[in-house]
Amino acid sequence: MTNPSMKLIRGTLDVLILKTLSWTPLHGYGVSKSIRESSAELLQVEEGALYPALKRLEARGWLEAYWGETETHREAKFYRLTSAGRKQLQAEVTAWQRYVDAMASVLYREQPVNG
Amino acid sequence: MTNPSMKLIRGTLDVLILKTLSWTPLHGYGVSKSIRESSAELLQVEEGALYPALKRLEARGWLEAYWGETETHREAKFYRLTSAGRKQLQAEVTAWQRYVDAMASVLYREQPVNG
DNA sequence: GTCTTATACATAGGTATCTTATGGGTTGTT
DNA sequence: AACAACCCATAAGATACCTATGTATAAGAC
Numbered sequence: 459m460t461n462p463s464m465k466l467i468r469g470t471l472d473v474l475i476l477k478t479l480s481w482t483p484l485h486g487y488g489v490s491k492s493i494r495e496s497s498a499e500l501l502q503v504e505e506g507a508l509y510p511a512l513k514r515l516e517a518r519g520w521l522e523a524y525w526g527e528t529e530t531h532r533e534a535k536f537y538r539l540t541s542a543g544r545k546q547l548q549a550e551v552t553a554w555q556r557y558v559d560a561m562a563s564v565l566y567r568e569q570p571v572n573g
Numbered sequence: 574m575t576n577p578s579m580k581l582i583r584g585t586l587d588v589l590i591l592k593t594l595s596w597t598p599l600h601g602y603g604v605s606k607s608i609r610e611s612s613a614e615l616l617q618v619e620e621g622a623l624y625p626a627l628k629r630l631e632a633r634g635w636l637e638a639y640w641g642e643t644e645t646h647r648e649a650k651f652y653r654l655t656s657a658g659r660k661q662l663q664a665e666v667t668a669w670q671r672y673v674d675a676m677a678s679v680l681y682r683e684q685p686v687n688g
Numbered sequence: 689g690t691c692t693t694a695t696a697c698a699t700a701g702g703t704a705t706c707t708t709a710t711g712g713g714t715t716g717t718t
Numbered sequence: 719a720a721c722a723a724c725c726c727a728t729a730a731g732a733t734a735c736c737t738a739t740g741t742a743t744a745a746g747a748c
Contacts, residue, residue, distance in 0.1 A: 464672060468583035468705080468734055477680050487696050496682055500675040507735055509698055514734090532743070534696060551680055557579060558673050560615040565592050565666055567611055583705050583734080602725050622706055624727055629705095647714070649725060 463494075463502040471503065471511050473550040476520065476543055485526075485534035486512055512537055520546045578609075578617035586618065586626050588665040591635065591658055600641075600649035601627055627652055635661050 478484065478492045489512070490503045515521045520543030526536045539547070593599065593607045604627070605618045618626075630636045635658030641651045654662070 464668065464675070466735065467585070467672060470582070470672075470676060471735080474676070474679055481684075485696075486698095487694095491695095493679060496679050497675040498678065500671070501679065504736060505696095505698080506700090506737065510734080513698095528696085530695075530744075532696065553579065554676065554680070556615070557582060557585075560579070560612040561585060561589070561669065563613065564589055564608060564611050564616065565669070569596075581706065586705080600725075601727095602723095606724095619707060620725095620727080621708070621729090625705080628727095643725085645715075645724075647725065 463499055466501065466503065466507065470554070471507060472515060473547065473554055474501065474503070475511060475515060476539065476547040476550065479521065479537055479539045480544065480547055483536045483538040485528065485536050487534065488528075489537070515543070518546075519543070578615060581616065581618065581622065585669070586622060587630060588662065588669055589616065589618070590626060590630060591654065591662040591665065594636065594652055594654045595659065595662055598651045598653040600643065600651050602649065603643075604652070630658070633661075634658070 474493050475489055478489050478496075484492060486508055490505075490508050493501050493503055512521065512523075516523055516537070520540055521537045522540055523535055523537050525533060528534045589608050590604055593604050593611075599607060601623055605620075605623050608616050608618055627636065627638075631638050631652065635655055636652045637655055638650055638652050640648060643649045
């Protein structure tokens with residue numbers, strides 16, 4: 459009844475990708491796999507979301523793309539985090555945390571505002 | 574540089590409304606105000622999002638609407654949480670928490686998966 | 689040796705839900 | 719008299735997901 463991977467919440471994919479690429483460059487498929495694995499299969503990035511997102515982030519200067527070879531000797535497009543991307547990552551993690559806190563202040567309050 | 578209300582993340586409004594109405598019925602404007610106040614001005618629900626959302630939740634049977642009078646003696650449409658809405662609230666709070674945890678497992682990990 | 693699964697990229701079309709803009713009207717304060 | 723706060727509602731535009739589709743290669747099962 460639990461688990462089988464949730465749909466992504468809009469706006470949360472970018473920060474997941476940026477964070478994943480903060481360790482090491484990866485190709486698209488690898489990014490997706492890494493996110494899935496590090497979230498215990500909960501976050502599944504669909505390809506139709508993944509590739510446009512990578513292009514988007516590259517267009518904004520947060521990622522740099524280059525063609526390379528995978529461990530299994532296949533051609534793949536790798537993405538590396540730029541320094542602008544690293545700043546963006548910081549900003550987005552902070553924004554996400556603030557949002558989570560704001561949500562918590564509403565969802566876990568025990569009395570209404572004028573209660 | 575901080576605060577002045579963040580844009581809502583898609584999909585998070587419904588649970589905010591349901592939770593707000595779990596205390597007492599309120600009219601639309603009151604729901605918006607309550608969310609804003611209990612989130613320390615961080616979450617501002619635009620009217621263009623608020624009223625469609627209320628209709629949506631009513632259509633799904635999670636809210637019931639009725640016309641009444643405000644404390645300031647004005648006509649207003651009040652919404653009350655149904656029992657189905659209360660179940661939905663529980664489910665959505667749980668889902669949100671799971672999502673937050675999944676995000677945290679990616680964003681706050683200190684080593685990559687194969688690190 | 690063929691089938692299936694996993695690896696790898698990419699785009700088109702559909703959908704949902706937000707923001708912005710606009711419209712209407714009432715009450716209270718300066 | 720003007721303005722802010724209170725109240726409702728919808729249309730148009732933007733964004734970013736999901737689903738479906740297409741291509742291609744490599745590895746493993748049978």
